[in-house]
Amino acid sequence: MRARGILIYALLLAITVVTFSPFVLSILGSLKDTRSILAWPPRIFSPPFHPENYVRVWRASPLFPVWVRNSVVLAVITVVVKLLSCSMAGYAFARMRFPGRNLLFWATLATMMVPYAVTLVPNYTIMARFGWIDTYLPLIVPGISDAFGVFLMAQFFKTLPRDYEDAARIDGASWFTIFWRVMLPLARPALVALAIFKFQASWNDFLGPLIYLNSPSKFTLPLGLNFFKGQYFHFWELILAGAMFNAVPMLVIFAIFQRYFIKGISLGGLKG
Amino acid sequence: MGFGGTGKRGAGYPAPLFWFRRARTREILTAYVLIAPHMLALGVFTFFAMGFAFYLGFHRYDLLSPPTFVGIKNFARILTDRDFHIALRNTLYYTAVVVPVQTELALFYAVLLNRPVRFRTFFRAAFYAPSVTASIVISLVFIWLYAKQGIFNYLLTRLGLPATIDWLGNPATALPAIMMMNIWSTAPTFMVVFLAALQDIPDSLLEAAAIDGANAWQRFTRVTLPLLRPSIFFVVVMGTIGCLQVFDQIYIMTRGGPLKSTMTINYLIYSEAFENFRMGYAAALSLILFVLILLLTLIQKRYIDVEVQY
Secondary structure, three states, X not given: OXXXXXXXXXXXXXXXXXXXXXXXXXXXXXXXXXXXXXXOOOOOOOOOOOOOHHHHHHHHOOOHHHHHHHHHHHHHHHHHHHHHHHHHHHHHHHHOOOOOHHHHHHHHHHHHHOOHHHHHHHHHHHHHHHOOOOOOHHHHOHHHOOHHHHHHHHHHHHHOOOHHHHHHHHOOOOHHHHHHHHHHHHOHHHHHHHHHHHHHHHHHOOHHHHHHOOOHHHOOHHHHHHHHHHHOOOOHHHHHHHHHHHXXXXXXXXXXXXXXXXXXXHHHHOOO | OOOOOOOOXXXXXXXXXXXXXXXXXXXXHHHXXXXXXXXXXXXXXXXXXXXXXXXXXXXXXXXXXXXXXOOOHHHXXXXXXXXXXXXXXXXXXXXXXXXXXXXXXXXXXXXXHOOOOOOHHHHHHHHHHHHHOOHHHHHHHHHHHOOOOOHHHHHHHHOOOOOOOOOOOOOOOHHHHHHHHHHHHHHHHXXXXXXXXXXXXXXXXXXXXXXXXXXXXXXXXXXXHHHHHHHHHHHHHHHHHHHHOOOHHHHHHOXXXXXXXXXXXXXXXXXXXXXXXXXXXXXXXXXXXXXXXXXXXXXHHHHHOOOOOX
């Protein structure tokens, strides 16, 4: 029995090494100088370390801080927009009776099966027609509808007891007031889970910005990093340090909100 | 999943009929206002877009001059397009390897974490970390790790293997190298789905099986696995949909090369649409991809999503 316990911890540690070592290696790599990062045999565990690489990458291109700012602003706007539209639609689908409700809800769910590639080409054409190329609108506006988010919010609203709504309604509150003042505050756990998911999706998105953004000053950080790689392809320590500006904030957010991630996946995934 | 009854409101109030009618109208109107932003965006950027993809598939369109109708020419061209054949083969090969391996790995991670171990939150976070990391970061890090004089080759030499492989520069190893990386980064996502499902399995079932003399392996294969079928179906379907659309890593790491050995369908769609501006042909390709995804999902539904009851 004891041997078995040791075996399980050994396996857990081994998998931790496999899943986590690329992060450790790239942080160590980001602290090397240009020559020793490419040395053979690799010397990434031995000093000297150069934490000033992180300042160098920030200053290497005047655009780098701009990309970080663009990414933050875009992610925040996307999250706010999605939280609003998904909670509104989710509440209506979960609690209100109106003609076409089931049909529209199933239509929403069915779109989760539509691959991104199918709408990519026509949507690019639509955006070009709107004159939205090289703006953030194509990255924000289609996201107002989010099947996963609507489903997640609807599922969550259905689990809430009706007592609060009934009490508010007897007090004469309108549907809007009940939604905004009663239900939304109660839905905080689901909203946090959804916010984290959608922040991650926007923060990490590569294809959307790649297609819609042309001017380097409008790039988001993922796209900027790819551009940066093209310009600084000899300076791997800078490329890795730059990548950490994207990876570390996400890992920190995940570490803080871990249980919301897990909750969101189980709410939106299977338990229907 | 049905909707519960919604009719219970203002119960006990002896209200006149017209009050109900007005309240009912107000409910309907409010509901439409609440779903309007979502439904409008869905209507334009998903439903209209899908119809438009269908329209474009039968036209030639370069974004500058108006679309011209070409009948089934785009689809006929797909049949003889050598690049499409290469992309289809690579994509199916990629999917056939990645989906089973990442599903089993995810299940293995989840079963391990479902045991009463200490520091479970820590291990779960460490396992999950690759899944929250952007494709650009993972791709950049692995270009560096996979370099000819990189750490991956160094580890192989320490194991006594002659390792001077240029992983991403060699047509024989480029796609497997990307597969390995994506299995590493996607398995943890699905691990969470399995973890949630495992925690839903009632202990009483496993205890009953144990009392009946089933050993741990039998309990896993006879009780746990059958109950996980819906989750396995979900993970396999979502994994397949993801794999058939693999793009970011290909674009960042190899651009479909070397010698088209990492050319995938989505990469082909991207280059036809946004490098050659053949929007019609790209739309036709994306419809073929859609059909492929639907077909594979139906097959998987037939063989995996079988109702189990105890």
